[in-house]
Amino acid sequence: MQFNTFSLLPVVIAIAAGVLVPHSESFAASHAAKQATPKKSKAETPVQAPAAGQTAVAGGAPAIPAKAWVLMDFDSGEVLASANPDEPLPPASLTKMMTSFLVEQALRSGKLKKDDLVSVSQTAWCRGSSTESCMYLPLNSQATVIDILRGIIVQSGNDASKAIAEHMAGSEEGFAKLMNAEAKRLGMTNTNFVNATGLPDPAHKASARDLAILARAIIRDSSDYYPIYAEREFKYNGIKQGNRNALLYTDPTVDGLKTGHTQEAGYCLVTSSKRNGMRLITVILNTNSAQARADETRTLLGWGYSNFEKATPIQPNAVVATPKVSFGKADTVAAGLGAPWTVTVPRGQQVSTSVQVKPDLEAPVAKGAVIGKVVAESNGKPVGETPLIAQADVERAGFMLRSWQRVAKLFGK
Template identity: 45%
Template sequence: MRNLKSLLFIGLALISTSLLAITPAPPSLGAESYILIDYHSGQVIAENNADAPLPPASLTKMMTSYVVSNELAAGNIGIDDEVTVSKNAWAKNFPESSKMFIEVDTQVSVRDLLKGLIVSSGGDASVALAEHVAGSEDSFVDLMNHHAKKLGLNNTRFVNTHGLTAEGHQTTARDMAILGQALIRDFPEEYELYKMKQYTYNNIPQYNRNRLLWDRGLEVDGIKTGHTDAAGYCLVASAIKDGMRLISVVMGARSEEARKIESKKLLTYGFRFFETVKPLKANTEVHQTRAWGGEIEYAKLGVLDEIWLTIPNGKRQKVKANYVVEDELEAPVSKGQIVGKIFFQLDDEDIAEVPLVALEDVPEGGWFTRLIDAISRWFSSLFD
């Protein structure tokens, strides 16, 4: 690898609008576990006990809706499908759970069931959707665990679709933050349901239990509440301010009011003392390097995806970036092939690193090109 080389990002050289460069410690919360992350960068802003396995209660329904949304996107089910309610999904089977009050042998559309699942947190809706997608709740749970593994929810295991306490049914605050990030990113249309404050089904008003949706001090648009005696009061929340989106997770709070207050503390802290910056746009070229034996002489290097960083307010102009690139790059080179790294630093500390990749294919050149390059490399090696 070559020595570090500096990059100049004009976008980060702007004068910060914040005059306060002090970042206080995050607030201490009255909850068993919590975490605050930046949606775009995935960076953790605050956390405590975030990897402790805990019962998720109705936060489980976030994964239930994720699987249903995936099946809708794949065309395996339709939003207007009529679902016949079985005895397993009967509202009376969930005396200790929230429900949308569906009745046996009635037909309910997937559209209405999703509202019942997300807005009113219906345990009955979760089973009805599971049976429609997979034939049985057990088979649907297999899909939930498959997607959990795919998303990297390493400390999560689902046993049911609704979140009532069961042996082995567990997750962590960190995993729920990752799941919230996936919901927003992968299924933005379905995510719109998470900000609904109320709806009516069968002449029964249904109200969202996420009280932060009514908070005028924050632009909260989701995500999910949960409560059982074993789990305590839980809330995954997401809010936007000036283009910055944060996701907070509070698990094991003492009351419905406490989970709201503690979640607001986290979100307020993040928005007040941090900002999200985008130093590199997708397909940004930062360097060119010799592609030996290639059809073109130099390969363009950079990033294929947008790069986001979360930094303390007032320090935007202090972000620096360096890159390292492989000494020898030989054709053929594929677009997206990793050829080095870009390191972002703040106050002489690494805050992020991303792959440096080829931005285009470099096919292997003809025999004459390869011969000339081989001779050039041989002469160059004599002077190394």
């Protein structure tokens, strides 16, 4: 991806210095106005008491000054450390991760195409308010789906989010139903979406754990579009805006995902970082400044990579078990892993495994069939599982042999 270094330099300097702090995540300016740093009142930026986290690491997790936070292992989805992970809180523009995810999945399925045109209604149009984040789509204009997607992810455009919601579901209310259905499918149990933007509503809530689950789904299921989350700027309608995720400019291991801010939600950030083959996801909710959300994320990532490591419980080519098979030409079948398997554990902790085979396994069994699972534990706590795969075919026995096996089984032989 090519970037205009000269035009980006002022943004980088501003973010690194901690001065590019918008009035809200709905950061905006009129077309001709320069970005400014409005004075923040104490009511808008309350200082959160450090939230002590829960973790399996000896010595505990760092105390993060945020209302809720989560550190998740991407590969397993395991929460490695957290504080108030299931409390429903205002998510501000982190909401737009679900908006963009639904667009990405519609592109993958063919329901949308990149060059489809999206109309900008009076309802979706941004009026240029300095308190609203805009892509600056002109009223009654049309934009392509791929430009809309970039406007949502990079520029955090409320207008882009509303326009695509109307395009996909007829209305923002209808789109919110799609959002909630997808949240339920993903297992986001403490989330309720009312709109596509994250603008304040008493019923619009999400938990830190749920937002980490959503981030993991985006990285896993939207691989064709995930690189957009690392783009540092996007220019549309002659207006260039920089991504507000400060870590994209200062940490080369960070490649997403989304910032958020309203007075009610405080400053929020969902981040993904990959170092030495390990990807971690962090969620910070309701801290007191754009600088703080970046600093606290750096602290959490640094602590995570220092205290956790990847372990390989079983080699891919190893025979894990030879479970019995009823009514087959062979009495047993070799079983192992279908793919390389790693788990994330506290550094220095040993990993043990146990095998769970499907009860009453009967022939025929096809090579590659899932016949159970292998569970990994560390310090008495499950840290991951993987399917147990049959390594060979077991054909069903003939009638006479099956009859003999039934008799033998009846007498316990």
